[in-house]
Amino acid sequence: MYELHSVTHVYARRGHHVTALDQCSLEIHPGDFVAIVGPSGSGKTTLLSVLGGMLAPSSGRVLFDGRSLYDLNVEQRASLRGEKIGFVFQSFDLISWLSARENVQVPLMLAGRSSEYQCRRAIELLKRVGLADWSGHRPSEMSRGQQQRVALARTLANEPQVILADEPTGNLDTETRQLVMACLKEFHQDGRTIVMVTHDEVAAAFAGRRIRLASGVLQELSLRNAA
Amino acid sequence: MRLRTMIWKELWQQPAPMLTSLAAVTLGVTALVTIQHITVSSEEKIAGDMESLGANVLVLPPQVSLQDYYAADMHREAMPEEYVTRLDLARMAGVENLAPRLCVEAAVDSIPVTLTGILPHNEIQARSAWQGLGMLDGPVGTERGCCRARGADAGVGDAAAAPAAGRTIQKLGRRELILGADAAARLEACAGDRLQLLGEDFRVLAVLPATGTIDDSRVFAHLHTVQELSDAGPVVNVIEIMACCEDAAGSLIRSLSRELPNMRVITIAQVVEAQLAVNGLMSRLSWVFFFVLLLVGAASIAGVMYANVAERRREIGTLMALGATRGFVTRLFLGKAIVLGLTGGLVGSVIGTVAAVIVGPQLLEIAVRPVPELPAVGLAAATGVAVLASVLPARRAAGLDPCLVFSES
Ligand SMILES: Nc1ncnc2c1ncn2[C@@H]1O[C@H](COP(=O)(O)OP(=O)(O)O)[C@@H](O)[C@H]1O
Ligand SMILES: [Mg+2]
Numbered sequence: 001m002y003e004l005h006s007v008t009h010v011y012a013r014r015g016h017h018v019t020a021l022d023q024c025s026l027e028i029h030p031g032d033f034v035a036i037v038g039p040s041g042s043g044k045t046t047l048l049s050v051l052g053g054m055l056a057p058s059s060g061r062v063l064f065d066g067r068s069l070y071d072l073n074v075e076q077r078a079s080l081r082g083e084k085i086g087f088v089f090q091s092f093d094l095i096s097w098l099s100a101r102e103n104v105q106v107p108l109m110l111a112g113r114s115s116e117y118q119c120r121r122a123i124e125l126l127k128r129v130g131l132a133d134w135s136g137h138r139p140s141e142m143s144r145g146q147q148q149r150v151a152l153a154r155t156l157a158n159e160p161q162v163i164l165a166d167e168p169t170g171n172l173d174t175e176t177r178q179l180v181m182a183c184l185k186e187f188h189q190d191g192r193t194i195v196m197v198t199h200d201e202v203a204a205a206f207a208g209r210r211i212r213l214a215s216g217v218l219q220e221l222s223l224r225n226a227a
Numbered sequence: 228m229r230l231r232t233m234i235w236k237e238l239w240q241q242p243a244p245m246l247t248s249l250a251a252v253t254l255g256v257t258a259l260v261t262i263q264h265i266t267v268s269s270e271e272k273i274a275g276d277m278e279s280l281g282a283n284v285l286v287l288p289p290q291v292s293l294q295d296y297y298a299a300d301m302h303r304e305a306m307p308e309e310y311v312t313r314l315d316l317a318r319m320a321g322v323e324n325l326a327p328r329l330c331v332e333a334a335v336d337s338i339p340v341t342l343t344g345i346l347p348h349n350e351i352q353a354r355s356a357w358q359g360l361g362m363l364d365g366p367v368g369t370e371r372g373c374c375r376a377r378g379a380d381a382g383v384g385d386a387a388a389a390p391a392a393g394r395t396i397q398k399l400g401r402r403e404l405i406l407g408a409d410a411a412a413r414l415e416a417c418a419g420d421r422l423q424l425l426g427e428d429f430r431v432l433a434v435l436p437a438t439g440t441i442d443d444s445r446v447f448a449h450l451h452t453v454q455e456l457s458d459a460g461p462v463v464n465v466i467e468i469m470a471c472c473e474d475a476a477g478s479l480i481r482s483l484s485r486e487l488p489n490m491r492v493i494t495i496a497q498v499v500e501a502q503l504a505v506n507g508l509m510s511r512l513s514w515v516f517f518f519v520l521l522l523v524g525a526a527s528i529a530g531v532m533y534a535n536v537a538e539r540r541r542e543i544g545t546l547m548a549l550g551a552t553r554g555f556v557t558r559l560f561l562g563k564a565i566v567l568g569l570t571g572g573l574v575g576s577v578i579g580t581v582a583a584v585i586v587g588p589q590l591l592e593i594a595v596r597p598v599p600e601l602p603a604v605g606l607a608a609a610t611g612v613a614v615l616a617s618v619l620p621a622r623r624a625a626g627l628d629p630c631l632v633f634s635e636s
Pocket of ligand 2: 044045046
């Protein structure tokens with residue numbers, strides 16, 4: 001799925017240089033459930049951005065399905081992201097002016113699907129996360145747990161091969177945290193590849209592989225089958 | 228869901244700042260459309276006037292300054308009616324007809340009207356004859372080697388064709404009225420009705436067809452009736468001379484000035500020139516307004532758009548993470564600009580056209596005909612300005628780094 005070869009990323013800001021990723025090499029196989037752990041500021045989010053095709057590293061190669069991700073142009077990477085990569089954000093990031101159903105429709109619209117298909121698929125996905133009755137509601141009318149469920153439904157819209165999650169359980173109550181993890185586990189069981197950044201030991205326990213980042217340096221902690 | 232659905236929903240979530248930013252553009256389009264409508268219609272009217280009245284000459288009291296040909300009788304200065312006879316007797320070449328007028332304010336059933344005294348054509352002829360000098364048959368002037376007896380022919384035996392077209396009336400009794408189209412409508416009167424005016428009972432002889440001129444709002448009576456009922460004495464406000472040929476007007480002015488040295492003699496061409504100059508100035512001013520307001524509008528739209536992009540940063544980042552290309556984000560914001568521009572242009576055009584159609588006849592006595600090109604110009608300009616003003620904000624939106632979605636909100 002992913003191959004990273006000596007990926008280094010240096011942020012340069014006002015003459016200040018921060019090495020967020022330092023010679024990282026990594027292989028992620030289809031169906032892997034990877035947890036990335038490490039202290040704050042160690043480069044976890046940077047790694048996820050690189051995997052998501054949003055941040056070209058300063059050096060090194062990133063292969064996605066055998067293709068060099070950053071040899072594609074910005075627009076091609078955006079389309080690839082829409083079709084093959086799903087995201088789960090810490091703060092859900094629903095579009096405030098759209099209803100739950102329309103939020104789920106966004107990736108489908110961006111992928112050029114027909115309106116009827118968008119509608120049908122969005123309702124099906126909302127049903128799957130138990131929000132069939134909430135399709136017409138705006139995010140502001142929903143609880144945080146419901147919002148995260150809408151976000152998860154949106155993540156699945158285009159049947160992504162990979163799901164990248166940045167601290168998906170941060171800032172959540174226990175109940176919602178369990179719900180999110182249950183969803184991710186289900187996505188994994190469907191055969192998707194999951195890369196999740198987390199501080200949460202409980203969440204990390206769901207993953208088959210653990211990778212530790214410290215000051216931008218990667219270290220594989222364990223390799224075992226997913227729980 | 229389509230791009231336009233998203234644009235629409237985004238716009239309606241917070242329409243107030245966007246619509247406010249449109250105020251200047253809308254105002255600019257309104258000003259342009261209103262003023263241009265009025266100038267275009269006014270120029271058309273002037274062209275029409277020139278065609279039918281180009282050779283005509285007005286004799287006015289010296290104090291009067293004249294802006295509008297059709298309002299030539301709307302002032303309080305008077306001159307003796309005897310001048311009409313003097314001019315007639317002078318038998319100048321090119322004079323086809325003489326039309327004196329006297330205006331007084333009156334009311335019918337407390338509806339105010341402008342009562343205009345006119346001298347029927349047969350009256351002048353009769354007087355010339357009475358003086359023993361007139362040529363009895365044929366309208367005045369025709370025997371003087373002139374080209375065409377325009378007004379006279381049009382008016383023969385038919386009051387309905389009179390004041391506006393040829394500005395002559397053949398026969399009009401002492402207690403008879405002729406109503407302009409608007410006046411008739413306002414008074415709800417038609418031919419044969421009886422009306423009370425200045426304490427006297429009048430019969431409506433005819434209602435004139437609409438002409439688009441000030442005559443539509445007038446009530447016409449015999450000059451001597453008006454003089455008598457208003458205690459004005461034997462005076463008139465203006466003598467309009469229907470000259471038959473354009474080239475006759477030149478020498479005619481000199482003869483008239485010699486005959487009536489204390490009066491102001493003015494050709495229609497002179498009046499029209501003044502009016503054309505006013506029109507030209509209005510037209511240029513309207514373009515200046517338009518461009519200034521468009522500039523202000525552009526700045527205000529750009530400001531609101533930048534604020535909008537800043538406010539939507541995170542949502543734009545989310546869209547990009549979900550697969551939105553830069554092109555999509557650009558289209559999202561430019562699409563919004565198009566919606567705004569079209570709205571501003573449309574509202575401005577509608578208000579401008581309606582204002583011109585309403586204000587034109589009431590304030591300026593010009594019948595305004597909607598000109599479809601003007602709203603089109605307004606619409607295109609407003610849309611163009613809105614889009615141009617949004618190009619940089621849209622580019623900023625499209626250039627946002629999608630990684631920002633990972634930062635904590
Ligand atoms: N946009 C940026 N510009 C400059 N420095 C950055 C930027 N993003 C992250 N960094 C720095 O890079 C390092 C790694 O950041 P990040 O990948 O966000 O770490 P983590 O997600 O593990 O907390 C940090 O030192 C952070 O300050
Ligand atoms: Mg982070």
